[in-house]
Amino acid sequence: MANEIQRRGNLFDNLMNMRDWMNDDFFSDLTPAADHMKTDVAEDDKAYQVKIDMPGFDKKDIHINYANNILSVTGHRDTFSDESDKKGNILHSERRYGQMSRQYRLPDVDRSKVSAHYENGVLTLDLPKKQASDENDSRIDID
Template sequence: MFEQGPFGRQAEEMIEQLKKTLGDTFGEDFTASVRERAMSFRTDLIEEDTRFLLEAELPGFRKEEIDIDYTASYLTIRAVRHEQNPESDETRRVIRSERRYGEFVRRFFIENADRDKIRASLKDGILKLDIPKKEVAGGKRILIEGED
């Protein structure tokens, strides 16, 4: 009667059951995308002339629980939430707990970001990143000298 949503351990169990039931009908890519959506968060990534703007929904996370890394043109956002069991006693019992726990990770390929100037803020569950682009020297037209 009271079941938790498809997150955490139950998501893994559901995916394993799908694999058993469907076999290789959809392949590993199908189950990987289901798992990714269950343990992910929504983001918007916008490119402007001089920068990228990224907004990620991370409600309930504190800034200490979020790690942002930019290495080799990949921006990785990792948020870790540790399980906190709701307290039950003789007068009160937990019937349903729908909070997601675990590690939530998104990775984006962002070329030419100026890693030293990336700025991040977290307000009302929205992580905002301002990612300036590196200044790239303009091209130079080369003229061929000599006879035709």
């Protein structure tokens, strides 16, 4: 009885591993930006900080936009040259070219104070939040 349960467990584990492998392989071409623009987003009371891995991009080919509480980051790479094998005997290539884009919902950013820095393939964005002020208060007191 114990061997039968163990065989069923192993079969189940093997089926789940196969399903994961098939999903990874099937969906990998549908979401290239998510695969290649790995992101960390941190938040405190005063700001957001976003770090995005964008190795191989030139700074001039990275475009950042913030509108309607959405941060959009787009990177474009026309081509890349690989002189390592002049005969074209590449067995496997995961490097991509083209356009990659990601969007992040980050409400209440003070657009005038946003800063961006790109170094060693990592784009770092500091996005200060708008400070609450009396003039933006929508509360109406009742007399």
